Amino acid sequence: MNIIPLFVVIPLGSAFLISLLGKRIKGLPDSLANLGTLLMAGLSIYSIFLIKEVGVQVYKVGGWTPPIGISMVLDGLSSFMLVTVNLTAFLITLFSISYMKKYTAKWKFYTLFMLMLGGMNGVIITGDMFNLFVFLEIAAIASYALVAFGIEHEELEASFKYMVMGGVASLFILLGIALLYSLTSTLNMADMGRVLTAQGPSKLVLFVSVLFLVGFGLKAAIMPFHAWLPDAHPSAPAPISAMLSGLLIKVLGIYALMRIFFNVLGAQPAILDILLVLGTISMVAGALLAIGQEDIKRMLAYSSISQIGYIVLAMGIWTPLAILGALFHLFNHAIFKSLLFLNSGAIEYSTGTRDLREMGGLNARMPLTGTTSLIGSMSISGIPPLSGFWSKLIIIFAAIQSGHFVLALIAILVSVITLAYYLKLQRYAFFGNLQDKWKHILEVPFTMKLSMVILALICIMAGALLLPGVREIFLKPAQDALYAGKDYAATVFESIR
Amino acid sequence: MIYLLCLVLFSIGLYCILVKRNLIKIIIGLVIMEYAVNLAFILFGYRLGGRAPILAQDQTIKNMVDPLPQALVLTAIVIGLATTALIVAIAVRIYDRYKTFDITKIRRLKG
Numbered sequence: 001m002n003i004i005p006l007f008v009v010i011p012l013g014s015a016f017l018i019s020l021l022g023k024r025i026k027g028l029p030d031s032l033a034n035l036g037t038l039l040m041a042g043l044s045i046y047s048i049f050l051i052k053e054v055g056v057q058v059y060k061v062g063g064w065t066p067p068i069g070i071s072m073v074l075d076g077l078s079s080f081m082l083v084t085v086n087l088t089a090f091l092i093t094l095f096s097i098s099y100m101k102k103y104t105a106k107w108k109f110y111t112l113f114m115l116m117l118g119g120m121n122g123v124i125i126t127g128d129m130f131n132l133f134v135f136l137e138i139a140a141i142a143s144y145a146l147v148a149f150g151i152e153h154e155e156l157e158a159s160f161k162y163m164v165m166g167g168v169a170s171l172f173i174l175l176g177i178a179l180l181y182s183l184t185s186t187l188n189m190a191d192m193g194r195v196l197t198a199q200g201p202s203k204l205v206l207f208v209s210v211l212f213l214v215g216f217g218l219k220a221a222i223m224p225f226h227a228w229l230p231d232a233h234p235s236a237p238a239p240i241s242a243m244l245s246g247l248l249i250k251v252l253g254i255y256a257l258m259r260i261f262f263n264v265l266g267a268q269p270a271i272l273d274i275l276l277v278l279g280t281i282s283m284v285a286g287a288l289l290a291i292g293q294e295d296i297k298r299m300l301a302y303s304s305i306s307q308i309g310y311i312v313l314a315m316g317i318w319t320p321l322a323i324l325g326a327l328f329h330l331f332n333h334a335i336f337k338s339l340l341f342l343n344s345g346a347i348e349y350s351t352g353t354r355d356l357r358e359m360g361g362l363n364a365r366m367p368l369t370g371t372t373s374l375i376g377s378m379s380i381s382g383i384p385p386l387s388g389f390w391s392k393l394i395i396i397f398a399a400i401q402s403g404h405f406v407l408a409l410i411a412i413l414v415s416v417i418t419l420a421y422y423l424k425l426q427r428y429a430f431f432g433n434l435q436d437k438w439k440h441i442l443e444v445p446f447t448m449k450l451s452m453v454i455l456a457l458i459c460i461m462a463g464a465l466l467l468p469g470v471r472e473i474f475l476k477p478a479q480d481a482l483y484a485g486k487d488y489a490a491t492v493f494e495s496i497r
Numbered sequence: 498m499i500y501l502l503c504l505v506l507f508s509i510g511l512y513c514i515l516v517k518r519n520l521i522k523i524i525i526g527l528v529i530m531e532y533a534v535n536l537a538f539i540l541f542g543y544r545l546g547g548r549a550p551i552l553a554q555d556q557t558i559k560n561m562v563d564p565l566p567q568a569l570v571l572t573a574i575v576i577g578l579a580t581t582a583l584i585v586a587i588a589v590r591i592y593d594r595y596k597t598f599d600i601t602k603i604r605r606l607k608g
Contacts, residue, residue, distance in 0.1 A: 130569055130572075133573075134572060134576065137576045137579075137580070141576075141579055141580060141583060144580075144583055144584075144587075145583060148587055148590075151590060152594075153594050153595065153605050154605050156587055156590050156591045156594060157591065157603055157604075157605055159587055160520065160584070160587050160588065160591060163580070163583070163584050163587065164514060164523060164527060164584075167527050167530075167531075167580055167584070168511070168514065168527070168530065170576075170580075171530050171531055171534050174534050174538070174573060175507075175534050175537065178534065178537060178538040178541055178566070179541075181538075181541065181565075181566070182541035182542075187565075187569075
């Protein structure tokens with residue numbers, strides 16, 4: 001029994017069942033979505049050990065051998081991303097059980113949610129260029145609909161903006177894929193890498209790289225392409241904000257960039273320099289824009305841009321240590337940004353507002369939300385020994401090691417700014433005196449608490465992933481798979497045989 | 498030459514998205530861009546005087562077009578249809594709420 005196709009089949013199948021039966025059978029959407037995500041989280045953790053034992057796995061769709069047939073590839077990087085996505089997605093569905101009660105059509109929410117998850121898992125697991133585009137569009141279309149889920153003025157406007165930007169991004173990606181196909185006459189990623197190596201460097205590859213940079217950069221909201229994110233992410237319901245900010249921009253943007261730029265096209269110096277510059281710009285500008293925000297979710301959204309900047313910067317440095325830092329920061333950011341968005345959802349659930357100026361002293365009534373939010377905030381600003389500290393430390397070390405002293409300094413400064421605006425968030429929302437109108441609010445229901453506590457625990461413990469012995473299981477295979485660069489092709493073809 | 502026309506079409510679509518103020522015109526710009534990319538993709542697999550790659554029993558095919566881009570573009574068109582349907586639905590809902598298609602008047606968010 002091969003587990004690889006299950007990562008796409010389970011979410012798509014449950015989306016189908018929920019849309020078919022969810023309206024009639026009460027409780028089915030909740031239970032099916034939670035069971036599905038739990039099962040996938042388990043399977044993805046199992047896949048880590050599977051890879052450790054038997055190496056890279058390739059699944060031939062329909063029994064056709066690659067490069068002619070479509071393939072799905074499970075290597076270190078894929079299984080790392082699968083764990084990140086499915087673990088977080090499970091905790092988010094756990095949160096949505098109670099949170100989504102205030103919306104009328106819960107089954108529609110879960111259908112779109114599972115569709116988006118299926119698309120994301122597909123992007124991660126596929127070994128075929130065109131399939132990557134198809135899965136990317138599935139995830140993107142589901143996310144457009146989810147941003148507009150509340151159908152109020154702001155949601156519709158944000159969704160329209162997001163959709164136009166996302167549509168343009170997809171077309172750039174499709175054009176890039178078309179040009180690559182005309183150059184290599186193949187769509188299999190591994191085969192494409194092999195043909196490109198045989199052909200040697202060409203101007204067209206550089207042009208395609210730029211197209212991909214624009215396309216995936218728009219999806220990842222790197223700085224010049226970021227305009228849609230601060231509108232779209234806060235407009236969605238809180239679990240979806242967590243999903244979009246924590247996972248979607250990373251899978252559709254960062255993961256696809258990593259896979260295509262490093263494993264298929266090969267790391268080109270010009271592109272690495274561009275990544276360095278873009279990463280630094282989005283790191284600084286995202287942080288500066290976040291300070292002034294009064295809406296808690298908008299602040300978190302700008303903070304996402306800033307943290308994505310760290311990851312892109314580390315990708316641009318391109319040393320083994322930097323890649324380790326980028327991947328670890330990606331994992332950490334998925335965890336603590338989901339946690340913070342769920343916290344903001346919990347505040348909205350209890351008080352009904354997102355405006356920081358109206359809050360104050362919520363710690364007295366919602367101690368658990370306050371504590372987990374404090375852990376998340378401190379973790380994202382890099383306070384030791386929480387997880388964010390270690391990943392930022394690795395990125396800064398890597399920058400110093402490769403001679404980028406200025407960038408290392410900027411990264412430290414941005415970390416200080418991050419601390420500043422998260423302290424502002426804590427100060428306005430949770431500390432200080434409780435306002436009279438919040439005297440009678442209640443702490444959130446049990447499942448919401450549970451998911452927040454688990455995420456906060458992961459935040460505290462994640463530093464342990466760097467310990468020797470543990471690192472070899474989770475982070476090292478992903479780092480090796482990415483840093484192998486164009487050897488990806490050889491690895492895949494070896495495991496087909 | 499014909500690739501250049503594709504590029505022109507692509508640029509017209511992009512211009513339309515960037516400059517126009519009407520929601521519907523923006524959507525049309527998106528569709529034009531999509532057609533330009535699809536057309537380019539088909540052209541990459543085209544051969545002058547080529548015929549459809551269908552193998553009948555008593556025929557030998559010497560000069561045929563590449564069928565793969567056609568299959569892919571078919572998929573891309575379906576995806577484009579889904580996106581267009583969704584974006585038009587959102588535009589209709591926006592009209593319900595704001596009573597206008599002018600994006601300069603639809604400004605609740607700072608972006």
